[in-house]
Amino acid sequence: MELGIGIGWRPEIAAEVEALSEIDWVEAVAENLCADHLPDSLVRLRERGVTVVPHGVALGLGGADRPDPDRLAGLAARAELLGAPLVTEHIAFVRAGGPLTASPRLEAGHLLPVPRTWDALDVLCENVRIAQDSLPVPLALENIAALITWPGEELTEGQFLAELVERTGVRLLIDVANLHTNHVNLGQDPAKALDELPVEAIAYVHVAGGVEKNGVWHDTHAHPVSEPVLEVLAELRSRVDPPGVLLERDDAFPPGAELAGELDAIRATLRKAAPSADAGPDRAASRKAVPSADRGPLSSPAPAPASDGSAGTGARTTAPAPAGTRDRTAVAQTALLSALVAGTPAPEGFDHRRLRVQSRALAAKRADVVAKVAPELPEILGDGYRAAFLAYAGSRPMSGGYRRDALDFAEHMLIAGGPADPVARRRLTYWWQDRSGARPPRRTTRLVRAARAVLVGK
Numbered sequence: 001m002e003l004g005i006g007i008g009w010r011p012e013i014a015a016e017v018e019a020l021s022e023i024d025w026v027e028a029v030a031e032n033l034c035a036d037h038l039p040d041s042l043v044r045l046r047e048r049g050v051t052v053v054p055h056g057v058a059l060g061l062g063g064a065d066r067p068d069p070d071r072l073a074g075l076a077a078r079a080e081l082l083g084a085p086l087v088t089e090h091i092a093f094v095r096a097g098g099p100l101t102a103s104p105r106l107e108a109g110h111l112l113p114v115p116r117t118w119d120a121l122d123v124l125c126e127n128v129r130i131a132q133d134s135l136p137v138p139l140a141l142e143n144i145a146a147l148i149t150w151p152g153e154e155l156t157e158g159q160f161l162a163e164l165v166e167r168t169g170v171r172l173l174i175d176v177a178n179l180h181t182n183h184v185n186l187g188q189d190p191a192k193a194l195d196e197l198p199v200e201a202i203a204y205v206h207v208a209g210g211v212e213k214n215g216v217w218h219d220t221h222a223h224p225v226s227e228p229v230l231e232v233l234a235e236l237r238s239r240v241d242p243p244g245v246l247l248e249r250d251d252a253f254p255p256g257a258e259l260a261g262e263l264d265a266i267r268a269t270l271r272k273a274a275p276s277a278d279a280g281p282d283r284a285a286s287r288k289a290v291p292s293a294d295r296g297p298l299s300s301p302a303p304a305p306a307s308d309g310s311a312g313t314g315a316r317t318t319a320p321a322p323a324g325t326r327d328r329t330a331v332a333q334t335a336l337l338s339a340l341v342a343g344t345p346a347p348e349g350f351d352h353r354r355l356r357v358q359s360r361a362l363a364a365k366r367a368d369v370v371a372k373v374a375p376e377l378p379e380i381l382g383d384g385y386r387a388a389f390l391a392y393a394g395s396r397p398m399s400g401g402y403r404r405d406a407l408d409f410a411e412h413m414l415i416a417g418g419p420a421d422p423v424a425r426r427r428l429t430y431w432w433q434d435r436s437g438a439r440p441p442r443r444t445t446r447l448v449r450a451a452r453a454v455l456v457g458k
Helices: 011-019 040-047 069-082 118-134 157-168 176-186 190-196 227-237 256-273 325-341 352-373 376-393 402-415 422-436 443-457
Strands: 004-009 025-029 051-055 087-090 093-098 103-112 139-142 171-175 202-207 211-213 216-218 244-247
Touching: 004 011, 004 040, 004 051, 004 256, 011 040, 011 256, 025 040, 025 244, 040 051, 051 069, 069 087, 069 118, 093 325, 103 325, 103 352, 118 139, 118 157, 118 325, 139 202, 157 171, 157 190, 171 176, 176 190, 176 202, 176 216, 176 227, 190 227, 202 227, 227 256, 244 256, 325 352, 352 376, 352 402, 376 402, 376 422, 402 422
Parallel strands: 004 025, 004 244, 025 051, 051 087, 087 139, 139 171, 171 202, 202 244
Antiparallel strands: 093 103, 211 216
């Protein structure tokens, strides 16, 4: 289906989004919506005829585990509540550990790249088909931005996406800002990726802003869209007319007039880059397939996606991942995530400098999000909040959601005898008691938890 030009709906800019008269659709983060009722702003937008698409961030379809049924049910419920024509998620893993590795569960709190290998592809394809079978509408998957690459990768990003579509019939959500990010950080050519991926499978496109610091591009979604990102959008438009294009903004929200200006720049880029009628054959026809000698064992191709965005009635059921594939994937992802969030040694073959950058970025994001979900903590701790949280996060991985992380951080501060100011300590104690429903832990409990923290860190 044709979506048109849209913008990411966020509660902080709900009024500004409603005031944009020329938007055709919006995208809302699925995990930020209740499964049984909608914010008034989204209700009004839907009454206006604006399509709303739920965008998931927590499934972790690239992870070693099969998708969690409860998370899938929640995404399905939100799709039905919104009357959405499709749902979207990411090609990423967000957690590791657990039963497959007999180790504590670790949460990244962020989208991490899967290795572009045949093993990872087998696991991803099975997970995608499980998700497709559980959702009431078609699924589209987004390419992510990355600071790190896996050693021993066997496929380019374009080849990996092409194989995913061929096996599952899934649609693609192509983020051109992420293609630019990977160009700056990893040296990957956006034009080459666009040449290799099946542009005919694109459901829609993301455009977002970022910033470059010390030679690293940070996909912040908190800065204006840059000219290089618009150039990647133009590259994509020269190959295909995407059904939809959406502006993302997640922080440092500007006035509505600036958002409207960015949408105008996106429209102008699309108009200027559209090929003329006599431009010759579609460039997508020249897309390079994976050389047959380099391919793993593949079954027959899945049919092309249907025009309505579905996988098509003849889409195949992907066979289960070969024996041992999930175990190998689980061990590799757990080792990487543990190095990033728990301070364990870096796995062999990774760029240690890049891992440090990624580790610091994950800790900083945790600090920012915890400050949003529990604003009392930076208010109680003042200027010392961020330093204290980063010190805590350096060796204490997140094992649940951000609200659990906030409670664990407060508990850690109290156990360690902080904060030094008695008034702040008393306020933090009351805050922790009010939300945990328990008294501050006694000495025996402290010792047990300290021992557990040591074991988790090993």
